[in-house]
Amino acid sequence: MSHSSPADALAGDLVTFDQFILLGDSITQGASNQDSGFGFVPALAHDYARRLDVINRGFSGYNTANIRLIYPQFFPPPHLAHVRFLLLFFGANDSIIDQTSRQHVSIDEFKANIEHIVNHPVTRLQNPNIIIVTPPPICEHQQSQLDIEKGFPFLRRRAENTRKYAEVCLDVARRMNLVGVDIWSTFMREAGWKEGQVLEGSLETQKNEVFQRLLYDGLHLSADGYRLLYREVTDAIRQNFPDQTPEKLPIIFSEWNNAPRYDD
DSSP states (O other), rough: OOOOOHHHHHHTTTOOEEEEEEEESSHHHGGGTTSOOOOOHHHHHHHHHTTEEEEEEETTTTOOHHHHHHHHHHOOOTTTTEEEEEEEETTTTTHHHHHHOEEEEOHHHHHHHHHHHOOOOOHHHHOOOEEOOOOOOOHHHHHHHHHHHHTSSOSSOOHHHHHHHHHHHHHHHHHHEEEEEEEEEHHHHHTTTOTSSOTTSTTTTOHHHHHHHHSSSSSSSSHHHHHHHHHHHHHHHHHHEEEEEEEEGGSSOOOOGGGGOOOO
């Protein structure tokens, strides 16, 4: 004979919000911080307030190999919540050139890891709208100074190598018929770079003032950098998922003037 508790009865009435999961490294983790004047995650959460729960699953220092191992432990099954969007934002750590580093992941493995996450049974069970964001460019001038301060014998991140990992993200998105958001190119355009020129951010060029504004340490995004990310992601949603924009989704529970009352 089973006995249900008041908690069980309450759980039966639970209304869950669909989720928008942002999965990445420290650039994603830091996207919730508004201290700089703008937070990408708070802005997205504001847009989808009462429609979707925007979940920050950024893991500082992690690469795709780390995420691949823990992914099934935090990605919710359908009976807990429905994941409507999954945004993948990796490459900043995978692209470290020191092959002895725990953070380095080869290009082939990087590609395989992203594909593994997309094709994982827990992902397929949810069938979310998937967006793959490229890593942003780096500024070697800023990064080299940080590496010197941290005692690294050489520059661990290089502009050209980061470009290769960005290209992998776009290639995976194209081949798997997913949405790719190319913020690498967006940042480069903002910096005035054109194909065929020496990469902006490289030590072979002068410091680019735009990169100083978009990247506060040569890698992580400033408020202006997150504004660009927000613009590109929301534009991609409007173009590729027009029925999933905030104004097209119903709010959860009624407006205040129709909200339930004890005296109704």
